[in-house]
Amino acid sequence: MSWVDRFSEAIMAHSRAVIAIMLVLTVVMGAGAGMIEQSSSLDQFQSDSTEAQKLSYVEENFTTGQENTTSAQVIVRGENVLSQESMVEQLRLQQSFRENETVNRTLVDEQPTVGAANLVALASLSGGQQAAQENGSSQQQATQENGTSQQQAAQEAPRASPTLQDQIDALESMNATEYERALGAVLSEDSAGQTSGLAFMPTNYEAGSTSANATMLLVTHQSEGDSGQGGMASDALVDAQLAMQSIANDNVEASGSEVIVFGGGIMGEEINNSMGDSLAIVGPLALLFVVVALIVAYRDVLDILLGLFGIAAVLVWTFGFMGWAGIDFNQMFIAVPVLLIGLSIDYAIHIFMRHREQRQHGGAYGDDDARGSMRVALAGVGIALVLVTATTAIGFLSNLTSPVPPIQDFGVVSAVGITVALLVFGTLVPALKAELDEFLENRGFDRKKRAFGTGGGRFSQTLSIGSTAARRIPIIIILIAALMSAGGAYGATQVDTSFNQEDFIAEDPPEWTENLPEPFKPGDYSMKENLEFVNKNFVREDSQAQILIEGNVTDPETLQRVSDAENETADSDVAVTLSSGEADVQSPLRTMRQVAAENESFNATFTAADTDGDRVPDRNLEQVYDELFEVAPDEAAAVIHRTDDGEGSDGSRSTVDDSSTGGDYEAVRMVISTSGTAAMSDVTTEMRSIADGIDGNGLEATATGQTILFDIVQKQLMDTVIQSLLITLVAVFAFLMVSYRIREGSATLGAVTLLPVVFSVSWILGTMYLLEIPFNVMTGMITSLTVGLGVAYSIHMSERYSLELKRTGSVWEAMSRTVTGTGGALLGSAATTVGGFGVLAFAILPPLQQFGIITGMTIIYAFLASVLVLPSLLVVWTKYLGPDVSFQAPSSDSTAPAASDGGRVEESGTEPTRSSDSDDS
Structure with a gap:
């Protein structure tokens, strides 16, 4: 008896103890949910880059x-x-x-x-x-x-x-x-x-x-x-x-x-409100859609309630984990409830449908009562669910390689959530269902229900399209999928990346939301429109770049380099030009000129230090700095960092190791107002170019500022897309190939199982290009999510096919049972997942809207790839690399037991008769 058989036996044998233990653990874990704090700060998305460190240095050592x-x-x-x-x-x-x-x-x-x-x-x-x-x-x-x-x-x-x-x-x-x-x-x-x-x-x-x-x-x-x-x-x-x-x-x-x-306060309030309003809209809509889908799939009140109870338990565990782990709830985590609702119900559908198949058709040992059928169902889908959980968790955990902290947290929380879903729907929910079904049947209620998609008719015929195509034109199907993937791969190279404040600011909600009752009705949002107006017409108080100049700042050439940088700034397209015609710059040189115009004493010192009359001091800079601090300390402290003992704020010398560093003067800075409409990448390029012109002769210049830090995050998002995809593909490939090699004796079946998911990744990236959806903090995770979510559909199909192949020894009978039995369950789970993610399109926050749309499309592509493309791949694999089985059409009176019995064979060990390809002749 395998471990999954022993596990399912234990769950059913001790169902009441399992229920009690799981309920207690749910209460304990749920206690952490009250400790969750909310954060809408964009600073949390910044990694510990050099530019971030320099900006912290500026904020600590310069005053305004x-x-x-x-x-x-x-x-x-x-x-x-x-x-x-x-x-x-x-x-x-x-x-x-x-x-x-x-x-x-x-x-x-x-x-x-x-x-x-x-x-x-x-x-x-x-x-x-x-x-x-x-x-x-x-x-x-x-x-x-x-x-x-x-x-x-x-x-x-x-x-x-x-x-x-x-x-x-x-x-x-x-x-x-x-x-x-x-x-x-x-x-x-x-x-x-x-x-x-x-x-x-x-x-x-x-x-x-x-x-x-x-x-x-x-x-x-x-x-x-x-x-x-x-x-x-x-x-x-x-x-x-x-x-x-x-x-x-x-x-x-x-x-x-x-x-x-x-202002920052009112902007933060709108972001926080949009998070709450989005949850208030998409949460109930997601649950409503799931309930409707389950009514169609289950057609049974008790099973629907058990599914919803399981979802609630998963959410309690997950948010409790966030509280215990000290992970703040931010804009990204609005997607977590929707994500877990869709994924959790998948587990219930697969277990319940396999349970119904067993009860409807019976097994080799007549395990068709409530408890026996659930035991067999858990054994039949247990391996598949474990593989699905492992591969999905790998997809989520690949985000740990991202340099963006909230994306790392999202990956961890999602991985914990999907693991909890396996635990809840693999123990608590089956135990509850067995107890309740047994209780009702003992009182005369019939609890036998038909599995979704197994009743024949047009629905089963529709699900059989993939198996029919696999029998007639498998190579053509594979070639079509490959060509579509090539087109999607081209589109993937054209997808933009975006990270800025505007991404997190909600637009005014559509008119239909005004008819929603309280507390679902969202508030008014005007900040995005106001932000656009300020960007186009005014200098934003927070739209600045900083150039930090460290090292030998008393060198005679220092202010000449600053002057050259000011001239370069004046010619820059990204710097703001005021109505006076001057670039909006704050620097030591400009401050000196202003103070010199007002103070005769400093003017004399300033003029004496200028040997060529260009109003740029080129000697005795330490004396000029001293005089500036004496007559205008506040203005001087805004652009020059002077220490009392020649040491930096961290107790160390300047980052530039130069014994000639000028005494107590450690650094100077330039503050350049940048256009709110300028592209962040352009601002970063221009400011770094200006900083490069200052570098040298004992000076180290670094371009920093909020805009530049956001641009760094934007580039890191692209790194996240590429790294997480590669890591997920390699890890999942390795995991599946090793798993199938150990269990099925063929590592190539693992590769074949993942291939449709690779197709769907290129399709979804091509769709993003066509819909002009960029990679942002949400959609930047779509590649790893596509692999993590999509592989579940392929695993269920491959597992069922492999199981039926062992039972029947016939390719076409195994494929028929797979696409109508497991295919029906996949359709039900895909419908609930797509609906769950699809409701994010009604969220107030734009990134959530895009994430919902593109993730819903991801599920659709994964489902289509699993029921249309994977059958052809499995047929080709079976013919050239798989076991020696029959390719003859199944007889109409075949009575082989369904795979819901876990694929168990007779005690005598006899296997179903199998014939080679020669049987076709």
């Missing part, structure tokens, strides 16, 4: 004024947002923000809100442009520079600034001439470097114009270490920005202008 702050951009849109009335309304909007308790408790103490309206009011109060320069000098650097400049405008505003009410009164008291003069002083090209408000205007704004359809004000929050941009925003920040949007919506009714709030 007040620490632990983050900003929200408030965009005001209207017919003319520069009118005097509109400017007053913008100041009143700021006043409303500060008066709101929820918003105010998160704002920084000094100048929490700033925009063009503030600068115009200050210009008026100070008696013109020159006076405004004196009162608002700390805003000068900010308004020239951009995202960094916008934030600094809020952080470095004068401590004794007039109140908002003073500014409102000043604007209201101005006549038309005075207002236009003040507005021109703030928004003209000549104002750049003084009291310029150009940084708060759209990038296409024409300097000096008195009309514009949009402007921006910056709101600075205390972030308590939470940036709210790439990372998770605190609850207080989320609440504050939501309150700001509510106030802004009220402002629309009052002023007629449209106001949108763009």
Whole structure:
């Protein structure tokens, strides 16, 4: 007796103990589900790359004024947002923000809100442009520079600034001439470097114009270490920005202008809401579809309820594991319940259908009662289920090679889930079914049901298409599949890769969702539209590249290299050009020039260090740095890293080993605002080119920043696709060939079993190309999933065929029983799995929609390959490499027992009569 026979005997002999133990374990594992935390941070997708380490270095060692702050951009849109009335309304909007308790408790103490309206009011109060320069000098650097400049405008505003009410009164008291003069002083090209408000205007704004359809004000929050941009925003920040949007919506009714709030808190809230709304929609839809499919397949209430109970147990175990293991729930894990629902029910269908076959036809030993039939059914499909679980787990675990942490977690959780499904549907559910069927039959209820697809008629004829083709034109079928695969392989080379914020931001849900009842009705989503507007028209506060320059930064050539880099940046297509015509760059050289324009002492030091008059110091750089820190410490600390003892923040010297490294000065940086519409790959290429121009002479320059880190993740996704596919194919090939060599004496049967899955991989990649679906954090796993999920269908077919071949000794009788018996179960499981994944198309998050569509297509291709292509492959294999069996047509009165008895032979050991190919003659 084999191990699977002994196992099935034990389950049925001790069914009540099995039920009790499994229920207790389910409760224990399920307790971990309450410990799951939710995360929507995009930082979690970043690996420990050099660029990530350098960005951490920048964040730890450079400052931009007040620490632990983050900003929200408030965009005001209207017919003319520069009118005097509109400017007053913008100041009143700021006043409303500060008066709101929820918003105010998160704002920084000094100048929490700033925009063009503030600068115009200050210009008026100070008696013109020159006076405004004196009162608002700390805003000068900010308004020239951009995202960094916008934030600094809020952080470095004068401590004794007039109140908002003073500014409102000043604007209201101005006549038309005075207002236009003040507005021109703030928004003209000549104002750049003084009291310029150009940084708060759209990038296409024409300097000096008195009309514009949009402007921006910056709101600075205390972030308590939470940036709210790439990372998770605190609850207080989320609440504050939501309150700001509510106030802004009220402002629309009052002023007629449209106001949108763009910030990390409100963006994170929409992402979190879209995760919850997606689950609320796809979860019930998946269960509903599965129930409908099971009603069609089972036509029995008890079997349906047992299937649903098993699914629930699998989900409890899986999410409990996540809690115990400390794995956070992120955007990707919305697919896990759907994945497990579809895969778990496959196990139930195969076991239940084999159980029904046994009860309907009986076995060699008359095991047709409830308990005996289940014992035989488990023995008959046990090996196949173990192989399916192992190969599917291999497919999932291949994602451990991915450098993207959440993809690794997804692979582990999915592998655990599919293993739990085998455990639940291989022990708990069969034990429950045997107990309940036996209980009901003892009370007069008939529990014998027909297996799906075995009743003859058109349905069985449809399933037999593959076996018929295999008998008549097997080579042609294989050639057609190969040609289609070649076309799919070409399309695979054309599939794009995508990873950016827009991937995770939901679009406004379709109209049909408005008719859904609570709590299934999704909320409103406007952030994606707002993000597109900001990208096209403004400099995003979080859209920056950084160039970190480490090493001998006091070398006389350092600032010349920085100057050359600034010139190269000005010619770059990816860098933002402000309305003043200048590239939006923050650097040590630009900071020095700004401070020199305001401070005579530093100007003298700056000029003395410039030997050729090009306004680029080329000697005594350490003295220039010292003087800059003395007269403008905040501005200096934003672009130069000075240590107290010449050591880095980690206690070590600079990464460039150079004994001439300049004393306490370890690094400088450039901050370059990049276009939100520029391709990430273009930004990375341009910034690395600029950094390469700085490298050398004791300097090491590294291009980094959020955009570059996202581009690295994007490239890692492609690596994940290729590596996981190769690893999965090699591992599954090896596993199946060894398994079939040991069990069937033929390793080639393992290769033949996997070949249809290889076909389906190329088909699905070709489909992605045709549908223009890119590889993202979800679809990037589709190759390993296709192998892991698709091989299950082929294994069930090969296992049944091999079993029937042993029982009957006839190729065609074995194939007929395989495609109508196992083929029917495969169709039922494919329908439930496709339906389960298909409902992801109704998710709010775009990556989930694409994942649902493409995974559903994967299952369809795997099923078609197993019932249409695999029979021809098996026939060819049997003819040239398989056992010596008959190829004669089966007799109509054949009474050989079904394979549901586990393929057991008579005790005497006699095998069914087999004949060679010569029997055909």
